[in-house]
Amino acid sequence: MRVFRRILPGSDREAPMILDGRDIGDGGVIATQVCIVGSGPAGITAALLLQKAGYKVVLIEGGRNPGYYQESWAEKNLLYAGQAEGLFTTNEPDFLIQPYAGQSARGWERERVYGGTSTHWGGQTRPLDPITFEARPGFPGWPITYEDLIPYYAQAAKLCVLHGDDFSADYWAGVLSAEVPDIAGFDTEMYQFMGGAYTNFATRTFDGVTAAEAIAEIIVNATLLEIQHAGGVVQGLRVASLDTSFPPAKATEFTITADVYVLACGAVENARQLLLSEAGNDQVGRYFQCHPLSGGSALSVSGNFISPAAMRLIKGQTPTGTWTDDNGVTVQGRFSPSADIQRQYGIGSCWFRPYTSSYYFEMRPNDESRITLADTVDPVFGQPQTRIRWEVGPGDQHTYETSTLLFQEAIGALGGQFYYPSWEDLKSQLIVNGHHIGTTRMSADPAKGAVDADLRVHGLDNLYVAGSSVFPQGGISNPTLTIVALSVRLAEHLGERLGRARPLRTAELEDA
Missing domain, CATH: 3.50.50.60 (FAD/NAD(P)-binding domain)
Incomplete structure (x- = not known):
């Protein structure tokens, strides 16, 4: 063994x-x-x-x-x-081995x-969001609460070198000298993008x-080849390495306890x-599950339905340009159905953003x-x-059709127009999105x-x-x-x- x-050297600390x-x-x-x-x-x-x-x-x-x-x-x-079935058969047949974008892409x-x-x-x-942890029809909830995770989110924000752990739209409106958009039934949710060094x-x-x-x-x-267990206890892991031949072959096999x-x-x-x-x-x-992503929706504007200050909030911009902090953090906003709307209509969440043609939503388990x-x-x-x-079902269709209709109505009330494809057309374009x-x-x-x-x-x-x-x-x-x-x-x-x-x-x- x-x-x-x-x-x-010169220390009792393991290197x-x-x-x-x-x-x-x-x-x-x-x-x-x-x-x-x-x-x-x-x-x-x-x-x-x-x-x-x-x-x-x-x-x-x-x-x-x-x-x-x-x-x-x-x-x-x-x-x-391996074998990819269900929606993968038509939309992403090579999902299990597929890189993000072609053989020259860095990321898989x-x-x-x-x-x-x-x-x-x-x-x-x-x-x-707190509602994600709630049990409601079609959604199981979590055995822990949002409040349980708050202190760990704070530590995670530090580990990720973020600009603090406040993601509220009101906070970022202050940082960006902007205002929070008022779109009936939809919240403005802010995302921080980590600096590239981290x-x-x-x-x-x-x-x-x-x-x-x-x-x-x-x-x-x-x-890892095998989790060795007996009597409800894991006793060790059987592990192997590969040699440098092509195709590779097993080089060694060892155990970790x-x-x-x-x-x-x-x-x-x-x-x-x-x-x-x-x-x-x-x-x-x-x-x-995943966050299914598809294109096809489009937002057009007639009139000043979102003010310049509100647009700065969505785009993460100050009056003088794109905002970033000393660690390279940037921000960007999305429009998502409020928790009350999700409960009222029995839908999952999703997001929309100005001037883009993508739709991204929460699957029903x-x-x-x-x-x-x-x-x-x-x-x-x-x-x-x-x-x-991979299967999407009637509950996912309900989320899509309800959220897009509500967003269309809300944008229309502000003088804009929102177009979106039918569920069947959208379904044929869905990808997993990583x-x-x-x-x-x-x-x-x-x-x-x-x-x-x-x-x-x-x-x-x-x-x-x-x-x-x-x-x-x-x-x-x-x-x-x-x-x-x-x-x-x-x-x-x-x-x-x-x-x-x-x-x-x-x-x-x-x-x-």
Whole structure:
């Protein structure tokens, strides 16, 4: 058994490490307190905070470094391919392996690289709305409240180096010397866009150091093959590395043991990993959601239906130009149905914005929109691939048709015009838009969800899940700020569970 540790010269503090899985020989065993699988914002946030609190953390990533994009395309095609069904069949048949925009694009919807999808994240942030946490017809609500998350949103805003944690339109009207638009039934919701120096969690700094400098051990090229569990307890993770041949082949296989384990691999892979290992209950994989996006709507103006000051609020501009703070944060507004309108008409949220032709909405959770295991296997490890089905239903149609009609009426009353396509025309254009939600949703009742309010997998004492896969419903805000907030909360919970950090033993690489 090989256990990997090292210390800083002249110090009793363990030094940070980035290892390649190929450097760990067959049969090696790495022992730690916390093992986190996945290096996007969810995984890195939890790892940083736990490491800072004095706990021993190992973070593993199936991919390699952030400069590995083009070379990793073939690897992603081999390991991420599968079967896409439902609306994917016509709209995005290659969804599981599809980059955002062509083979020259840097970003893929599903990343297999150190840093995860933060490596191409646009930095758009906003908390979920309080109504997202409420149970109402067609929407399950969350087992925690908006108020429960407020302190964690504040910490997430600091981690993301935002311009504070106040997202209210009134606050930003003051910052921008503007006014809040008055559109009947619709709120002006403000989004902060992070500065470009802070969006990539793999390369940015946190309090002056990168994640690689702060986390005790990071292992890249380390693909999770199996969650080994018995009697309701995870006993270890079976992990493998790839060689550099083409097509790649397995190079080494090793084991990681820990007190607690966290899956932070994204909504598709979190579910697949649980299914591969028969871990969790029959709710795993269900309720796949996204923020469906389509073009086709158009807004035209006759008269001064939105004042110049209000337009500055929407566009994030001061009278002298586009506003930005010292850390590169910018802002932009959207129009969304108010909470009262959502309750009154039984719709999900959505957003509109001036002079654009896109429509973006909150899906109603649907248990037939789901992840299962395909009857095909990947050619590298011989494991079942992903089968994903995406369905939009009558509730989504109701949200679309009601919200667009209400917006059309509100804009018409102000002297503008709003055009939108039929549901069937819109449905034929819908794409997922990169936000993968649900599949391991949070619920106090194991019959209705895969993880509990602490993000612990139902039926397994020491396995947790992080990321937007735990969202019971998606709301309308971009998910990453909430992902970070939930990871802050998870780190706090794990710290309380583990108790006082054990003294970190110092030793060199040793064979045992």
